[in-house]
Amino acid sequence: MIHIKRMQEDGADVIxxxxxxxxxxxxxLDLAIAKSVGEGFTKILVDCGALEYISxxxxxxxxxxxxxxxxxxIRMVLFGMSERVANTFNILGLNELLQIGKDKVEAKQMVA
Amino acid sequence: xxxTYKVGxxxxxxxxxxxxxxxxxxxxxVADMQISEIVLAIDEMCSNLMIHSHHCNPDDLFELHILxxxxxxxxxEIVDDGTVFDINQFHxxxxxxxxxxxxxxxxxxxxVKSIMDKIExxxxxxxxxxxxxxxxxxx
Numbered sequence: 001m002i003h004i005k006r007m008q009e010d011g012a013d014v015i016x017x018x019x020x021x022x023x024x025x026x027x028x029l030d031l032a033i034a035k036s037v038g039e040g041f042t043k044i045l046v047d048c049g050a051l052e053y054i055s056x057x058x059x060x061x062x063x064x065x066x067x068x069x070x071x072x073x074i075r076m077v078l079f080g081m082s083e084r085v086a087n088t089f090n091i092l093g094l095n096e097l098l099q100i101g102k103d104k105v106e107a108k109q110m111v112a
Numbered sequence: 113x114x115x116t117y118k119v120g121x122x123x124x125x126x127x128x129x130x131x132x133x134x135x136x137x138x139x140x141x142v143a144d145m146q147i148s149e150i151v152l153a154i155d156e157m158c159s160n161l162m163i164h165s166h167h168c169n170p171d172d173l174f175e176l177h178i179l180x181x182x183x184x185x186x187x188x189e190i191v192d193d194g195t196v197f198d199i200n201q202f203h204x205x206x207x208x209x210x211x212x213x214x215x216x217x218x219x220x221x222x223x224v225k226s227i228m229d230k231i232e233x234x235x236x237x238x239x240x241x242x243x244x245x246x247x248x249x250x251x
Contacts, residue, residue, distance in 0.1 A: 057159070066214075
């Protein structure tokens with residue numbers, strides 16, 4: 001249901017989410033972020049361009065890293081969201097708590 | 113119009129539930145953004161039911177009914193035989209607490225309450241019926 005690709009660009013880890021994240025697949029998102037952190041990346045860009053759907057389980061994964069990232073000075077920016085996916089973040093105001101950029105260029109500036 | 117979907121309590125089936133809701137509402141010209149919010153809320157209710165009331169047992173079945181009647185709000189009914197968890201009685205944690213406690217859960221019920229206009233629980237023929245009501249714009 002979700003396919004996750006990772007690549008590194010300019011010292012940042014880019015995690016691309018392809019498909020749908022729900023209660024059955026949110027663990028994969030969690031593992032991908034944990035792996036990136038485990039490998040020592042301090043700049044994480046999450047490419048949501050091909051993310052078709054995210055449920056509260058997926059939102060919860062992003063939320064659960066906010067404190068840890070603050071403590072460890074890790075910057076994570078989500079970018080490329082469709083209008084529908086962006087709306088999912090906006091309903092509860094999570095767009096105020098997470099860093100969200102328009103596209104990869106903006107996301108890179110935000111973690112620089 | 114009444115649409116019915118019967119499904120086992122495996123979270124792998126949530127995709128089918130979402131597709132069923134999208135298809136049913138699309139037939140009636142409900143706006144895309146509104147469909148996407150409704151899908152989010154019902155996905156949450158169904159995944160909670162599968163995980164907490166039925167422990168993901170794929171042999172436990174529940175029914176999702178969608179009742180669409182032009183000029184009236186859409187009614188979603190989730191019918192099952194498990195333990196009832198009334199979300200109206202549940203006080204969801206504040207978002208700040210979710211962040212501080214690094215919790216992964218706690219957002220879902222808040223989402224459902226934000227999206228749906230009304231949530232009611234009934235008994236019908238000995239079964240649990242959770243009714244979620246939402247006014248929509250028909251295009």
